[in-house]
Amino acid sequence: MRTGSTVNRRTAALLPLVAFLAALPSMAPAFFINFVMTQTLMLGLAAATIVFLAKYGGMVSLAQFLLFGVAGFMYGNAALEAGSRGLNLGWHPWAAVASALAVTTAAAFALGALASRTTGLYYLMLTLVYAVIGYFVFAQITEISGPSGITSIERPELLAAPVSLYYTALGLSVLAYIGFRALGRTAFGLALQGVRDDPVRMASLGFNVPLHRTLAFALGGFVAGLGGLVNVWWNGQIDPASIGIGPTLILLIIAVIGGVSHFEGAWLGAFVYVLMFTYLRDLPLIDRIGITEARFNTVIGAIVLLIMVLSPQGLAGIADRLRRRLPRPRRPGAERPAKTTGRLTRAELIDE
Amino acid sequence: MAEADTTDAEPDGAAPIVQVRSVRVAFGGLLALRGIDLDVARGERLAILGPNGAGKTTLFNVIAGDIAPTGGTVAIKGVDCTRLPSRRRPRLGVARTYQKARTFEGLSVADNIYLALAGHRRRHRVPWRSAVDRRMRAEAERVAESVRLGDHRGTAAGALAHGQRRQLELGMALATEPEVLMLDEPASGLSRGEREHLVTLLEALPEAVTVLLIEHDMDVAFRIAGRVVVMADGETIAAGTPDQVRGDPRVHEIYLGSEGGT
Numbered sequence: 226m227r228t229g230s231t232v233n234r235r236t237a238a239l240l241p242l243v244a245f246l247a248a249l250p251s252m253a254p255a256f257f258i259n260f261v262m263t264q265t266l267m268l269g270l271a272a273a274t275i276v277f278l279a280k281y282g283g284m285v286s287l288a289q290f291l292l293f294g295v296a297g298f299m300y301g302n303a304a305l306e307a308g309s310r311g312l313n314l315g316w317h318p319w320a321a322v323a324s325a326l327a328v329t330t331a332a333a334f335a336l337g338a339l340a341s342r343t344t345g346l347y348y349l350m351l352t353l354v355y356a357v358i359g360y361f362v363f364a365q366i367t368e369i370s371g372p373s374g375i376t377s378i379e380r381p382e383l384l385a386a387p388v389s390l391y392y393t394a395l396g397l398s399v400l401a402y403i404g405f406r407a408l409g410r411t412a413f414g415l416a417l418q419g420v421r422d423d424p425v426r427m428a429s430l431g432f433n434v435p436l437h438r439t440l441a442f443a444l445g446g447f448v449a450g451l452g453g454l455v456n457v458w459w460n461g462q463i464d465p466a467s468i469g470i471g472p473t474l475i476l477l478i479i480a481v482i483g484g485v486s487h488f489e490g491a492w493l494g495a496f497v498y499v500l501m502f503t504y505l506r507d508l509p510l511i512d513r514i515g516i517t518e519a520r521f522n523t524v525i526g527a528i529v530l531l532i533m534v535l536s537p538q539g540l541a542g543i544a545d546r547l548r549r550r551l552p553r554p555r556r557p558g559a560e561r562p563a564k565t566t567g568r569l570t571r572a573e574l575i576d577e
Numbered sequence: 578m579a580e581a582d583t584t585d586a587e588p589d590g591a592a593p594i595v596q597v598r599s600v601r602v603a604f605g606g607l608l609a610l611r612g613i614d615l616d617v618a619r620g621e622r623l624a625i626l627g628p629n630g631a632g633k634t635t636l637f638n639v640i641a642g643d644i645a646p647t648g649g650t651v652a653i654k655g656v657d658c659t660r661l662p663s664r665r666r667p668r669l670g671v672a673r674t675y676q677k678a679r680t681f682e683g684l685s686v687a688d689n690i691y692l693a694l695a696g697h698r699r700r701h702r703v704p705w706r707s708a709v710d711r712r713m714r715a716e717a718e719r720v721a722e723s724v725r726l727g728d729h730r731g732t733a734a735g736a737l738a739h740g741q742r743r744q745l746e747l748g749m750a751l752a753t754e755p756e757v758l759m760l761d762e763p764a765s766g767l768s769r770g771e772r773e774h775l776v777t778l779l780e781a782l783p784e785a786v787t788v789l790l791i792e793h794d795m796d797v798a799f800r801i802a803g804r805v806v807v808m809a810d811g812e813t814i815a816a817g818t819p820d821q822v823r824g825d826p827r828v829h830e831i832y833l834g835s836e837g838g839t
């Protein structure tokens with residue numbers, strides 16, 4: 226089938242990239258792998274859940290970083306036996322992993338259900354409220370977050386070597402990318418896109434619209450939870466400040482500069498963000514022109530602004546446009562809609 | 578709902594498949610429906626006529642469950658579904674189209690019809706593709722073909738011309754093989770050839786299918802319908818066979834007289 230083969234073609238195009246990334250640790254310095262790339266992959270994973278909900282469901286969620294954090298806190302509480310300032314449940318690491326994912330998914334289901342009758346700007350506002358409340362819950366209930374975070378969290382033995390964390394993040398990212406894209410062609414994914422385009426029509430076709438939105442949000446929460454686990458293993462600790470409004474907005478910025486209508490964009494945006502964050506401050510010129518640590522965020526903001534002005538579709542949008550410049554045989558019957566809705570275009574899904 | 582009501586003469590005395598009783602709808606101070614009674618027999622082809630603003634679409638919305646009436650009741654197949662949410666009504670065999678085509682702009686023609694099928698077969702939460710899926714896809718393509726959208730299977734609904742979107746709406750409704758098919762001005766915006774095709778399609782429906790048709794095109798309406806109800810200002814003002822209605826002076830005055838205005 227036409228659509229099937231296009232998905233396969235994109236997936237095939239992914240192979241060389243994945244092979245390259247898999248070989249990267251033998252070529253690049255350890256710092257680049259374990260710091261830049263691992264962080265890119267785990268933030269990309271979390272940002273991909275924003276893309277998933279926005280692109281298919283029309284739901285722009287600001288709660289994804291909270292869910293990322295919920296998984297981290299739950300793992301920290303469950304895995305540590307003693308000495309931390311959390312619950313010290315002392316479970317087997319893999320039981321801790323399972324519980325973290327279960328709790329995150331359940332939390333996402335509950336939060337998603339509560340928001341399932343909201344759309345558009347109200348969805349954004351409500352999920353922002355989730356993020357704020359979530360932060361305060363962890364900041365004030367120190368039994369589950371430790372007075373200043375849960376520290377010395379260890380990863381399962383299997384992942385002891387630093388590079389194995391990179392491979393974990395890579396594997397999860399590839400799975401999420403392929404999985405999300407494939408989901409878009411299944412009944413569930415198509416129905417989600419139908420809900421995005423016209424919820425009233427979906428209801429009259431017999432669909433339970435709020436439940437569909439809720440299930441999508443729970444799935445997004447599960448994947449964000451996977452990213453959150455990698456994060457807590459990578460950091461070795463987690464504290465409430467790390468899931469505050471700042472990081473929440475950064476994740477949104479990552480998704481936006483990457484391009485909210487492309488899954489690639491999530492990782493692309495994360496890569497650019499981590500690069501800026503890591504290397505910009507080391508550039509020799511920067512001190513001399515008055516950009517010090519304190520003004521660093523302004524610079525990132527300016528770069529984000531520049532990307533957005535150049536391409537409202539973000540970096541993935543720029544890449545897409547370049548790709549379209551190249552002459553390529555057009556497939557028949559794959560016309561794009563003339564009308565796009567600006568912020569999130571719906572056209573992109575058609576012949577991916 | 579055990580009332581044996583025979584306000585409208587039933588040809589064979591069977592219980593009506595759609596039964597509307599004293600339905601009122603108020604939008605703020607505006608009474609869009611002022612007490613509508615309507616019985617539709619199984620297999621009947623009913624045209625609803627009336628000037629713009631008469632309340633025809635509102636009546637459809639009440640029957641399909643898109644809005645709850647301010648007063649009165651609606652029963653489908655003898656089941657009182659006045660408060661039943663719209664998403665539960667397809668299970669009673671109801672499918673409808675909208676006056677302003679409501680399709681999924683970002684999805685292709687085939688995907689739009691596929692979704693109608695998936696919703697109908699309760700397969701819409703399946704997160705993988707299976708053999709059932711492939712069959713539904715093949716079916717969706719056949720439906721697209723039947724509403725003359727075969728060449729546009731892969732086109733996004735948002736990129737279709739107006740008339741094509743109406744055809745797609747029709748395809749989505751037909752795909753579910755409904756028992757009660759409600760069409761809100763399906764011929765508007767269609768070319769002459771497309772109208773002919775529409776009439777052919779509707780005439781070819783199995784006899785047991787009940788059709789409720791809102792239509793401004795008299796030609797289409799009178800060819801399809803065995804009975805006509807005329808609405809004006811939230812009330813039914815006349816009912817009968819096409820010939821009876823055509824001859825009714827009130828209809829001439831209220832509706833046919835003003836037809837030139839629309």
Ligand SMILES: Nc1ncnc2c1ncn2[C@@H]1O[C@H](COP(=O)(O)OP(=O)(O)O)[C@@H](O)[C@H]1O
Binds near residue numbers: 607608636
């Ligand atoms: N959602 C609504 N809110 C307020 N008024 C409405 C709404 N829908 C319909 N109306 C009003 O109800 C009356 C009947 O409308 P409608 O049922 O669409 O008429 P018709 O389909 O016969 O042209 C009109 O006066 C219309 O303006």
Ligand SMILES: [Mg+2]
Binds near residue numbers: 633634635676
């Ligand atoms: Mg109308």
